[in-house]
Amino acid sequence: MEKFIKHEGLVVPLDRANVDTDAIIPKQFLKSIKRSGFGPNAFDEWRYMDHGEPGKDCAGRPKNPNFVLNQDRYQGASILLTRQNFGCGSSREHAPWALQDFGFRAIIGDSFADIFFNNCFKNGLLPIVLPKAEMDALFGLTEHTPGYRLTVDLAAQLVVRPDGHAIPFQIDGFRKECLLNGWDDIGLTLRHAEKIRDYEDRRKREQPWLFA
């Protein structure tokens, strides 16, 4: 997994609540058996005026000029601002894959849906929850300041604004370590292989029907 230590980037505001994973990556693209290549179809139904299908070249498709990600001033954005319950719905990891493939490294919101939040950490994409007052301020600043950028400092657990205002955020210690080091969960877990086997042996004796 790609490490996440500190990231500075252009911010794009997606001022909507309950953005679901069907919106982030529509189901027809879930037929892929690969982990990559979802970026051009991120937010497909909102980004394009026509209907997208797997294999269709997105370069020539008509774009929706009203969708914020299509606006010139936000091209190259790597930090997404959003509202409450982002990533609700399906467990598809294609959603963080698509956001990452699109170019996002961090998503800052009022709150996130549980499975999506979890999936982000497996892919080096950092979801950050900030208090509503800070979010409202960031939405205002982003919309009113051309080229608005933020710095996300994971080691210090701070989102730093260009005016120097630093906003602290919470993250589980274990997740932070994994992101800072780019650790692979499976490798970490297999260090406990003996404990897993001991547990299994005990359960086999106590509840043999689970292992039939």
Add this chain to the structure above:
Amino acid sequence: MAKTLYDKLWESHVVHAEEDGTALLYIDRHLVHEVTSPQAFEGLKLAGRKPWRISSIVATADHNTPTSHWERGIEDPISRQQVETLDVNIREVGALAYFPFKDKRQGIVHVIGPENGATLPGMTVVCGDSHTSTHGAFGCLAHGIGTSEVEHVLATQCLLQKKSKAMLVRIDGKVGAGVTAKDIVLALIGKIGTAGGTGYAIEFGGSAIRALSMEGRMTVCNMAIEAGARVGFVAVDETTIAYLKDKTFAPKGGDWDKAVAYWRTLVSDADAKFDAVVELDAASIVPQVTWGTSPEMVTGINGSVPAPEDYSDPVKREGVERALQYMGLTPRMPINQVKIDKVFIGSCTNSRIEDLRAAAVVARGRHVAASVKLALVVPGSGLVKAQAEAEGLDKIFIAAGFEWRQPGCSMCLAMNDDRLEPGERCASTSNRNFEGRQGNGGRTHLVSPAMAAAAAIAGRFADVRELL
């Protein structure tokens, strides 16, 4: 100290805990389907790892499979490749059971697990699908997981997880005739919102939940995720135990008695403390219909579509405005005046035998309205389909103008050919009414099977209680 059922399920599966509370939970049952597994099997192979315990795996193809013309196979080449990839992966790796496309026990992963007794009380169950919460109906800790976690479980038999807070949703009283498990859970989501359960594990209790069949409990737990909770469950009781007796993978003989004795302990202690308690009066719940693009946007059949100005929070108000525009509805419109184009009875929420019986009671001797272009009944599995046919339900549906299809996820998420066209409006027994969920531009209204049948016959949403 008194324990909640969540405490008991959690503690009995912790293999190892990190300092910050992140735990390695042992996984007893791993359900696998074609959409969220190929990248996990590939990752496992690339890392040169072997699956930890193949006897935990139960697999099926459900999301992409067609529901008609099985003799033609899967015509969409990309869907076919995904299903064939699952065939290859399971053939290479092995499994306790695999129900491939066209197998007589094939079906929706959350239907086949329970009906074959592969979901048992006290288990941890995972699947790369958010509706895995369904299995909580059996007193299981059942998590929907992402593909990286599918790979993690394949490789280690464990899931990295932090304990949630515990919420008790207590629903007491008796529901009226025509009010079902679906109406209970939609009313709950309407009350607490789609993020109301975020960060919580929900235990559903109270006399109205105890009175539900296993099918009804599965419907309620299925939609725990729509309330934001990754897991939802119901304590074990005689209904649970009676359902499991003699199921294929349920324990037999002496093991059965031992298992039952253990299962009876899978209840919250009488004085257990919950972090949150939500109460609902079952008698006050009427048949529900969603009007918007989030399951929390719901009203009773005697209600109306709201107006944006009813909401003071600007984000919420804008969400309602956008939803009304997408859904093509005007504020204050009574929901029973909303006309529909299509009907879908199926999905992991409502495709079990009891659901089909409830819809058939309404359809019997009546006919789908001429204005309805398509009314689909898609059983949850081959076994459900066979049972329904043995009871003659297929004939009732066909005589009433419904199409009787092969099992699968079908129009719940429209990965196969069953879908809505732009602007079409559907009465659907599925679980999500998101924009584009049932097809690009499609408009979904979530209802119970009985209400879907009533809508098919009336050509608009109608109060099923008047048809019983």
